[in-house]
Amino acid sequence: MSEVMIKSSGTLIYKGKKYRGELISEQQQARFNSKKLPLELPYAEMEVLKNVRNGGMSSTITVKMKDGNEYVFMLTNGLKVYHNMDKLWDNKPVVRSRADELHRLAELRGERIVKPKKHLIKRRHPNRSIGGDIGIYLMLAAVACLMAFPLVFAIGSALKPLDELFRFPPTVFPQHPTLDNFSDLIVTMGQSWVPFSRYITNTVFITAFGTFGHLIIASMAAFVLAKYDFPGGKLFFNVVTTCLMFSGYVTGIPNYVIMSKLGMIDTYWALLLPAFAAPIGLFMMKQFMEGLPTALIEAAHIDGAGEFRIFWSIVMPNVKPAWLTVIIFSVQSLWGNSAATVIFSEAKKTLVYALQQIQAGGIARTGQAAAVTVVVMAVPIFIFILSQSQILETMASSGIKD
Amino acid sequence: MSNTQASFASRYLSMKSNQLRYGFSKAKRMKVCYLFLAPYAILFFTFFILPICTSIVYGFTYYNILEPARFVGFQNYINLILQDEVFLTSVKNTFVIAVITGPVGYILSFLFAWFINELPKWLRAVAVVIFYAPSIAGNAYQIFSIIFRGDAYGYLNSFLLNLGFIDAPLLWLTDPHYIMPVLIFVILWMSMGTGFLSFVAGFQGIDKSMYEAGYVDGVRNRWQELYHITLPSMKPMLLFGAVMSITSAFNVCDVPRALAGYPSTDYAARTVVTHLFDYGFSRFEMGYASAIATLLFLVMILCKKAISAALEKVGT
Numbered sequence: 084m085s086e087v088m089i090k091s092s093g094t095l096i097y098k099g100k101k102y103r104g105e106l107i108s109e110q111q112q113a114r115f116n117s118k119k120l121p122l123e124l125p126y127a128e129m130e131v132l133k134n135v136r137n138g139g140m141s142s143t144i145t146v147k148m149k150d151g152n153e154y155v156f157m158l159t160n161g162l163k164v165y166h167n168m169d170k171l172w173d174n175k176p177v178v179r180s181r182a183d184e185l186h187r188l189a190e191l192r193g194e195r196i197v198k199p200k201k202h203l204i205k206r207r208h209p210n211r212s213i214g215g216d217i218g219i220y221l222m223l224a225a226v227a228c229l230m231a232f233p234l235v236f237a238i239g240s241a242l243k244p245l246d247e248l249f250r251f252p253p254t255v256f257p258q259h260p261t262l263d264n265f266s267d268l269i270v271t272m273g274q275s276w277v278p279f280s281r282y283i284t285n286t287v288f289i290t291a292f293g294t295f296g297h298l299i300i301a302s303m304a305a306f307v308l309a310k311y312d313f314p315g316g317k318l319f320f321n322v323v324t325t326c327l328m329f330s331g332y333v334t335g336i337p338n339y340v341i342m343s344k345l346g347m348i349d350t351y352w353a354l355l356l357p358a359f360a361a362p363i364g365l366f367m368m369k370q371f372m373e374g375l376p377t378a379l380i381e382a383a384h385i386d387g388a389g390e391f392r393i394f395w396s397i398v399m400p401n402v403k404p405a406w407l408t409v410i411i412f413s414v415q416s417l418w419g420n421s422a423a424t425v426i427f428s429e430a431k432k433t434l435v436y437a438l439q440q441i442q443a444g445g446i447a448r449t450g451q452a453a454a455v456t457v458v459v460m461a462v463p464i465f466i467f468i469l470s471q472s473q474i475l476e477t478m479a480s481s482g483i484k485d
Numbered sequence: 486m487s488n489t490q491a492s493f494a495s496r497y498l499s500m501k502s503n504q505l506r507y508g509f510s511k512a513k514r515m516k517v518c519y520l521f522l523a524p525y526a527i528l529f530f531t532f533f534i535l536p537i538c539t540s541i542v543y544g545f546t547y548y549n550i551l552e553p554a555r556f557v558g559f560q561n562y563i564n565l566i567l568q569d570e571v572f573l574t575s576v577k578n579t580f581v582i583a584v585i586t587g588p589v590g591y592i593l594s595f596l597f598a599w600f601i602n603e604l605p606k607w608l609r610a611v612a613v614v615i616f617y618a619p620s621i622a623g624n625a626y627q628i629f630s631i632i633f634r635g636d637a638y639g640y641l642n643s644f645l646l647n648l649g650f651i652d653a654p655l656l657w658l659t660d661p662h663y664i665m666p667v668l669i670f671v672i673l674w675m676s677m678g679t680g681f682l683s684f685v686a687g688f689q690g691i692d693k694s695m696y697e698a699g700y701v702d703g704v705r706n707r708w709q710e711l712y713h714i715t716l717p718s719m720k721p722m723l724l725f726g727a728v729m730s731i732t733s734a735f736n737v738c739d740v741p742r743a744l745a746g747y748p749s750t751d752y753a754a755r756t757v758v759t760h761l762f763d764y765g766f767s768r769f770e771m772g773y774a775s776a777i778a779t780l781l782f783l784v785m786i787l788c789k790k791a792i793s794a795a796l797e798k799v800g801t
Contacts, residue, residue, distance in 0.1 A: 211603070211707055219600045226597065227615045230674065234618055236640065237628040253640050304525035313515035319526065326533045327728050328785045330736035332762055333778045336550075336771055337536035337543070345531075360528035363679065370721045371686075390517045404686055411621070412679065419623045435623075453628075460622035467621055468614055 234460070240453035241265070248449055264454040271441060271451065277429050279437075286418065286434040289351055293358040294413040298406060300359050305368030306394050310380055320369065326362045342425060353425040358417055364409040371405035372398065407470040415463045435459060537782070543775035550769055561776035572777070574752045575760040578665070579735060582756065585669050587734035590676030591726055597677065598684030599711065613685055620678035627743050629671050633657035661753035664745050668754060671740055678733060680726030687722035691715060720796060727792040735785050738762060757781055 236255055240248065241264050243257040269279065307313070308320050338357070339348075347353040375398065383393045399406075421436040438455045441448060544561060548554035565572050601612045619625065632640045635656040642654040657663045691714075696704075699714045716723070738758035741747075745754035748763070757777060765774030 303521045307518040307521040313518040328732045334536035337539035357532040460625045463621045
């Protein structure tokens with residue numbers, strides 16, 4: 084009988100301390116083995132209080148021992164670990180599925196395993212119709228073409244030589260693609276008063292510093308707003324939510340007056356400080372942190388971690404997708420910021436401002452203007468592509484080291 | 486009689502002071518929270534709250550930056566509604582844009598985010614980039630000034646000419662009949678923005694085990710799953726998306742200015758924010774511009790209230 088067993092790694096909370104070990108279930112009984120704790124508890128002596136099953140894949144069992152102590156087991160029978168659940172106990176779940184276990188049991192009993200019939204088109208989920216899937220694919224493809232067309236057209240125009248830009252009928256793709264427009268752009272910029280590299284350095288500095296500061300400051304505020312109930316917190320958040328709706332134009336002039344009173348005109352602080360406090364970042368962060376299991380934070384409290392440690396080493400690593408979202412918004416607004424109203428020294432101006440000057444050149448610079456559009460749009464899209472793949476990655480394989 | 490009143494009053498006061506004391510002691514215990522909040526709160530107050538309050542105050546004044554502000558009461562508002570015909574045009578245009586692009590953009594964002602979530606992982610990544618790119622691509626919408634150009638070199642005109650639908654190029658961006666549809670099209674193109682991204686992230690954040698549990702409990706198709714499992718878990722994202730839709734629908738300014746010209750033919754592309762921009766940044770009539778801003782604040786807040794009330798009912 085004892086040759087069939089299912090092992091699950093789990094954490095046992097025992098008198099406020101956590102012990103890693105494995106729960107070994109045999110045919111009729113189970114016991115908990117731990118390396119650190121000289122503890123071997125047979126299942127027969129446990130009184131099961133709670134057995135919370137989460138969709139059939141993991142479960143929490145609270146048991147009360149004969150000696151009066153309570154133990155919490157968190158098990159993953161299927162060991163297909165989802166989201167933050169895996170962080171609670173183990174970084175390396177045992178790679179063995181429940182189906183495998185059932186097959187092994189069946190083999191031991193000498194039963195024949197019937198394999199499911201293979202379909203031509205595999206159903207990904209049991210409750211999804213194939214027709215619906217195909218319909219969705221077709222529709223998405225059509226709309227994606229419509230969405231991408233203007234951007235492709237912009238790139239095509241930037242690569243067209245001058246004679247093709249004004250050809251009838253106009254084409255989407257250039258017949259003789261050339262980088263002339265881009266090299267013209269560099270020539271035009273090279274003749275300007277301030278070297279081109281200067282504009283780039285300025286913008287990169289503003290974007291990087293502003294985004295970093297915004298991420299830290301907004302996350303700190305979002306953490307306490309999401310996870311603690313303190314007087315004034317809800318009110319503050321409601322005010323922030325309302326301010327999401329007001330665009331820069333609407334508050335532009337009073338803002339200028341305030342900045343000049345603070346002596347920040349013509350310094351980067353005039354761009355950076357409002358960017359630090361952008362409502363959108365706080366909002367996104369808080370919404371994500373609400374979804375974070377409170378148990379994570381409580382467990383850290385039990386371990387004796389201070390608020391700042393909880394924030395830095397538990398909350399922040401767990402909201403990486405939200406980081407990337409916040410970063411994207413911040414980069415988007417800072418990179419595209421021409422700063423025309425608050426920065427006056429030529430040497431401090433941003434890239435977009437310089438590019439707008441070129442774009443204003445009229446019909447003679449149609450090609451260059453298209454090149455400018457491509458340059459300005461390329462950076463946020465490029466950053467988005469990079470960080471998006473990371474979002475998916477963080478979602479799939481993130482874990483806390485405790 | 487007076488005795489009982491006094492005792493009521495004193496009991497009420499002592500209750501209030503107890504509440505206050507309780508609040509204070511709670512605040513004291515939670516002081517680390519305020520420490521975390523402080524850097525953000527200070528900056529936020531200075532650059533967001535203060536300007537909004539200032540602009541409400543300026544709304545009641547005549548202020549042109551050079552001279553000190555002069556109090557004029559409700560004169561700005563009276564002028565806006567009774568004398569400024571261009572403002573009424575702009576309100577009409579903004580209303581048309583908001584009513585069409587707001588809800589349609591919102592629903593499209595949600596639907597496409599949902600459909601994209603059904604795709605396999607790698608395809609999902611590609612699709613999200615394609616759908617999100619237009620709204621993130623800075624001033625890429627300016628390419629529409631070539632696509633919709635009024636002469637035969639414009640892409641749409643030449644396309645329609647070749648197919649024989651029209652025999653003379655149409656002035657898409659200067660003819661008042663066409664400006665609005667073109668603008669609405671461009672704004673819809675850009676509407677897969679922040680809300681869309683939030684929906685995508687929200688869909689991915691839903692605990693997969695809930696779907697498994699739902700399947701066990703008899704959820705048979707994707708629509709049931711959407712209504713019973715996905716929507717209730719998405720409520721925060723839904724409200725956020727709604728706020729973003731309101732924002733983009735009411736704050737339309739750059740697109741009409743870049744495409745239809747500033748000012749546009751017959752003010753056909755004038756929106757409330759371009760009107761505000763005109764008075765604030767070109768004519769420096771700050772008091773008047775602030776009155777417009779204040780009206781805009783009010784309308785947007787009312788809209789948000791209505792939508793959050795509607796969302797309360799979703800999935801219940």
